[in-house]
Amino acid sequence: MTSQYARYREDADVLAAIGAAVGEQAGRITVRLPRALADAAVAAWERDEIEPLPAETPEQRVLRDRAAELALIGLAVSERGRREGDVVEVDLDAGAVGAAVRAAPR
Template sequence: MGEGAQYARYRGDAEVLARIGTHVAEQVGPITVRIPRTVADAAVAAWNRDELEDLDDETPAQAELRDRAATLALIGLAITERGVPDGDDLVLDLEVTDLGAAIRAAQSAADPRV
C-alpha cells in the first residue's frame, strides 16, 4: 500500500518538528524536579530489573510501550545517581527529553487517543 498525500504531508510535518527539536535542544538543559519517593522507587526498580527474554516481532504499540519502560528505567538510573531525598520526595535534575516522555505518558494514560 502506497503512502497517500495526507501521510506525505504528515511526514513533512514530522521533519519540521524534528528541526524545531534540533534548535530547542540547544537552548534547554536539565530541569530540577521533585518526584514522590514511591514513584522514584518504582523507577529505580525498573532500572534494576533484568529483561532477559528475547523479543518477538513487535507491533508499533508494543515498541512504544517498551520505549516508555526504557525511559522509566533511565530515569531510575538518574535517581540512583543524583536523587537527593527531601521529605517524602526525591529531587534531581532530569533531561527535558525524559520529562517530555513522562508527560506524554501521563497524557496518554489520561486520554488514550494521545
C-alpha cells in the first residue's frame, strides 16, 4: 500500500471512531416527509427482489446501496410513521438521514 493509501486508511479509521463517538449521541432524528415520498419509500420496502444480480459496476453498486437505504427508510415509515395530512413524520436513524442527504443533488 502506498503511503498515500496508508494515510487514507488512518483517516478512515479516525472517521469510524468519530462515527462511534457521535453515533451514541445522534440517535434518531425526527423528520417530516411529503406523503408521496414516504409512500414511495414504503413501496420500496415492500418490494421483493429475488433475481440474483450479475457482477456490478461501481455505479450500479451505488444505485443498489441507495435503493436499500430507501427501503430501510420505508421500513421506518411503515413501523413508526405518523401521518399528518400530506406529511409523514418519522424518527429516522441518523445514518438513514445522512444517506438521504448524500444522495440529494448538490
